[in-house]
Amino acid sequence: MTTVRGARERARIEITAAIKDEARRQLAEDGAAKLSLRAVARELGMVSSALYRYFPSRDDLLTALIIDAYDSVGAAAETAHADARVLGAPPRDRWLAVCIAVRAWALAHPHEYALIYGSPVPGYTAPEDTVVPASRVGNTLVAVVREAHAARRLVLPPLPAVLRREADRMTGEFAAGLPPEVTATLVACWAQLVGLISFEVFGQFNRVVEAREEFFVHSAAQLAHQVGIIAV
Amino acid sequence: MTTVRGARERARIEITAAIKDEARRQLAEDGAAKLSLRAVARELGMVSSALYRYFPSRDDLLTALIIDAYDSVGAAAETAHADARVLGAPPRDRWLAVCIAVRAWALAHPHEYALIYGSPVPGYTAPEDTVVPASRVGNTLVAVVREAHAARRLVLPPLPAVLRREADRMTGEFAAGLPPEVTATLVACWAQLVGLISFEVFGQFNRVVEAREEFFVHSAAQLAHQVGIIAV
DNA sequence: GCCAAAGCAAGAGCAGTGCTCTCGTTTTAG
DNA sequence: CTAAAACGAGAGCACTGCTCTTGCTTTGGC
Incomplete structure (x- = not known):
């Protein structure tokens, strides 16, 4: 475990995990081909561009x-x-x-x-x-x-x-x-x-x-x- | 071989084959994920909607x-x-x-x-x-x-x-x-x-x-x- | 405690996609 | 010869990945 330095870092870890969880959900449902960054962001209540702070591209998420x-x-x-x-x-x-x-x-x-x-x-x-x-x-x-x-x-x-x-x-x-x-x-x-x-x-x-x-x-x-x- | 009834049917056979050939070319180059109906049509000098007369969907082409x-x-x-x-x-x-x-x-x-x-x-x-x-x-x-x-x-x-x-x-x-x-x-x-x-x-x-x-x-x-x- | 720097969410926008619908034109079949 | 079917072109819709800019918030060094 790496030490968590502050609220920001803790949030980053949690959000990263949430993104992966939701992506995994969509993956299990529709397959990798239909996995959509925008859909993941939408489901998480954030805008799609915000997601790029956590994964630089769709391939990186995959x-x-x-x-x-x-x-x-x-x-x-x-x-x-x-x-x-x-x-x-x-x-x-x-x-x-x-x-x-x-x-x-x-x-x-x-x-x-x-x-x-x-x-x-x-x-x-x-x-x-x-x-x-x-x-x-x-x-x-x-x-x-x-x-x-x-x-x-x-x-x-x-x-x-x-x-x-x-x-x-x-x-x-x-x-x-x-x-x-x-x-x-x-x-x-x-x-x-x-x-x-x-x-x-x-x-x-x-x-x-x-x-x-x-x-x-x-x-x-x-x-x-x-x-x-x-x-x- | 089925008998070819006219010029139209002959053209349909040829165009269908041309579409598949071009699609296979793009498939070999970039993989199935990046195979694009529009790109295939573009390369063949036709408009994308015309391609749907031959294959009702991308999945059918695949x-x-x-x-x-x-x-x-x-x-x-x-x-x-x-x-x-x-x-x-x-x-x-x-x-x-x-x-x-x-x-x-x-x-x-x-x-x-x-x-x-x-x-x-x-x-x-x-x-x-x-x-x-x-x-x-x-x-x-x-x-x-x-x-x-x-x-x-x-x-x-x-x-x-x-x-x-x-x-x-x-x-x-x-x-x-x-x-x-x-x-x-x-x-x-x-x-x-x-x-x-x-x-x-x-x-x-x-x-x-x-x-x-x-x-x-x-x-x-x-x-x-x-x-x-x-x-x- | 202050303040520049970095991290962040939001929005607009671009180029591309699959697919649908309409509209003239051409070919076929009765 | 004519009605029907097939066809190509174009516009358009909803969606995608991704970029850029604009403000706001947290962070770390002084």
């Missing part, structure tokens, strides 16, 4: 929402992992718990999910501020696999020679403590997990998959197996 | 582009499959060929890819006209697996009891001739494949995966294995 969304889904994954750990769940169940938590968050916040894992809306390059929150879910999966390795519940999948250097680099950069053999596989599984969730959230499973929950749990279990986490 | 994009990537997948088949490639290589073709198409047309596999832009419900083109890639994967089964190059993965009915239904609906044991797995692999491609196209692999090509081919091969296609 970026703030993106960061919050990353933090929100990241927190969901982390608490699911922590809960599974205090229950003494085996690695496979911890993996499943995280996957299920991410899916549940996505289904509960489809538009925020679309904001972070759908097509990038503002431009093409993600602002620097997003990379740390963006990696929270990934880091949680790394933690699960790391614990599985420590508990000797991990078999190392074979890794082709061409990916050996890549796996070493990845491991050093964001998966320290993980056997390099699994790092590349884990990244792939993470992308595949998001693919599964995206298909469900974005309606690609309409008329295709009906038993969504069972289908997802089974697929997530397959991913656990693929990354080397042994059953039970 | 829907037309979505259908074309589905057809485009579907055709890419089908030709890749056909080429691999005439070369006598084994099932695993046919699977890889289709995956690689879809990825190549996505990297070449990122905004069109975002249109179909990113967040749904217009509303939430996909128009009925999109479901047939949308299934072309999936059908190609079904065909690959079906051929693998016919060539006895397919091992049936175990399927949990909860998904048995679901797998039977899926098979009857869009995967006739496929052993029900693989249908559900195939659908999951299809979603996971799109997850891999989306992460790359949407920049989620920035600072994470560097050897993209090798990483993708290895992951796609893993998916082939997962769906039951045996190596070589």
